[in-house]
Amino acid sequence: DADVTQTPRNRITKTGKRIMLECSQTKGHDRMYWYRQDPGLGLRLIYYSFDVKDINKGEISDGYSVSRQAQAKFSLSLESAIPNQTALYFCATSDLLSTETQYFGPGTRLLVL
């Protein structure tokens, strides 16, 4: 089984709809991240969490919110989706030490019409 899972894998929605993307991990890591990837722009950090009670905004948090329901679960919400939020979304986890890399989920491809 994959260490970091994301649901759904693909989603098509309409402008103005509320969408939730979910991430679960079995690695036992405290730190979790949400990124979006757009063609030609690489990955950009949306939100990150160092533990259940710690939530931080990343580079592009406007229009998004997150919830850390448990150590293993980190959800990303689009309260009112807009077309320029069409992107590939990745969840990642990491351990405390900077000697450790981040482990990524398979991604969620979101299309907002």
Place this chain on the structure above:
Amino acid sequence: KQEVTQIPAALSVPEGENLVLNCSFTDSAIYNLQWFRQDPGKGLTSLLLIQSSQREQTSGRLNASLDKSSGRSTLYIAASQPGDSATYLCAVETSGSRLTFGEGTQLTVNP
């Protein structure tokens, strides 16, 4: 603000060729630099992580170097194979475990 640039954006080579991917970053205050591989429909897979105090890391046919003072890293792939075809992403970690990514180099290795 940290900025990461990767050159070239795309590269196509014949099988067996040795190749170099380049990464540059603007702020040398980094904890580490990482190279990832991304395959279509899949997440990112970490290839190599170089701590800021290190100069290089090797894994099989891959060798990554880091020159922190000049803000540069290279990923060297020896004897390339069609299975190496993927997008390669460079990322630097700054304070707060935050990764800043480059745009990636799309590599195609032709049989």
